[in-house]
Amino acid sequence: MPIITISRGTRSGGEALAHSLSEKLGIPAISREILKEASLQFGVSEAALNQQLEKTKGLIHGPSPERTLYMAAIQLVLAERAEQGSFIYHGHAGHFLLRGIRHLLNVRIIAPLKYRAQNLMKLRNISFQEAAKMIERMDENRIKWTRFLYNVDWRDPALYHLVINLEYMSLDTASEIIISTLNQPEFRDTLETQKMVKDFVLATRVKVRLATHDRTKGLELEVGARDGMIKITGSFLTGGIFARGKHTIKEDLRQVTKEVNGVKEVEIVVKDVAVPLE
Numbered sequence: 337m338p339i340i341t342i343s344r345g346t347r348s349g350g351e352a353l354a355h356s357l358s359e360k361l362g363i364p365a366i367s368r369e370i371l372k373e374a375s376l377q378f379g380v381s382e383a384a385l386n387q388q389l390e391k392t393k394g395l396i397h398g399p400s401p402e403r404t405l406y407m408a409a410i411q412l413v414l415a416e417r418a419e420q421g422s423f424i425y426h427g428h429a430g431h432f433l434l435r436g437i438r439h440l441l442n443v444r445i446i447a448p449l450k451y452r453a454q455n456l457m458k459l460r461n462i463s464f465q466e467a468a469k470m471i472e473r474m475d476e477n478r479i480k481w482t483r484f485l486y487n488v489d490w491r492d493p494a495l496y497h498l499v500i501n502l503e504y505m506s507l508d509t510a511s512e513i514i515i516s517t518l519n520q521p522e523f524r525d526t527l528e529t530q531k532m533v534k535d536f537v538l539a540t541r542v543k544v545r546l547a548t549h550d551r552t553k554g555l556e557l558e559v560g561a562r563d564g565m566i567k568i569t570g571s572f573l574t575g576g577i578f579a580r581g582k583h584t585i586k587e588d589l590r591q592v593t594k595e596v597n598g599v600k601e602v603e604i605v606v607k608d609v610a611v612p613l614e
Contacts, residue, residue, distance in 0.1 A: 446501050447501060447502050
């Protein structure tokens with residue numbers, strides 16, 4: 337059985353669908369549990385982790401070492417959960433955080449603003465106008481967040497395998513559509529996909545190690561893994577009074593990466609970018 341990610345706007349019905357699927361498939365539906373686990377593993381408050389998943393203030397200045405670490409921590413917990421078996425993740429950017437696992441079924445749940453605002457109005461006991469403004473603000477923050485971190489618009493249907501409107505469709509009908517899709521060959525769990533998950537877990541462990549080590553934290557890097565072979569790509573700034581040479585940085589990356597259990601070889605493809613002169 338593969339892994340399902342459900343992306344949903346506030347009060348669009350995605351959480352209810354996740355629990356409906358959980359009952360029908362007999363697999364867990366998880367969301368905030370990932371933040372709790374990351375909080376325990378890394379000694380960071382759940383509130384701090386959640387803030388990195390939601391805040392948009394300061395994004396224009398680029399990713400901070402703190403944000404890089406927290407995002408890597410959440411990604412590692414999700415990756416390790418994927419290694420354990422099937423689950424349904426309904427939460428922040430699951431389909432982005434689990435990119436690299438091919439047999440994911442990514443589902444987008446939509447509903448008109450009126451439908452969503454009415455649901456939030458009942459839940460919070462607020463006016464329709466207040467509910468609508470709150471939803472619009474939350475949606476706008478998510479648009480900014482995903483554009484900054486992943487250079488995509490989270491509303492783009494091309495990012496998902498299925499887009500389902502729950503305004504006129506029951507949870508049972510939506511669940512059956514998803515279950516029928518799961519039975520197709522593209523989403524079946526195989527030896528190849530299991531290996532892909534193991535590679536993804538190793539790459540994420542390396543990413544966390546690099547984000548926490550004094551010699552490598554703060555660098556903007558992408559990490560891939562295949563059969564214990566690690567490929568690190570990215571860029572770093574040169575110039576200024578604290579400049580480090582490319583050779584020194586590459587050696588630091590290589591040594592720190594080899595500290596991670598399971599790493600056999602390391603390939604590093606990084607480029608230096610000159611600090612702009614004012």
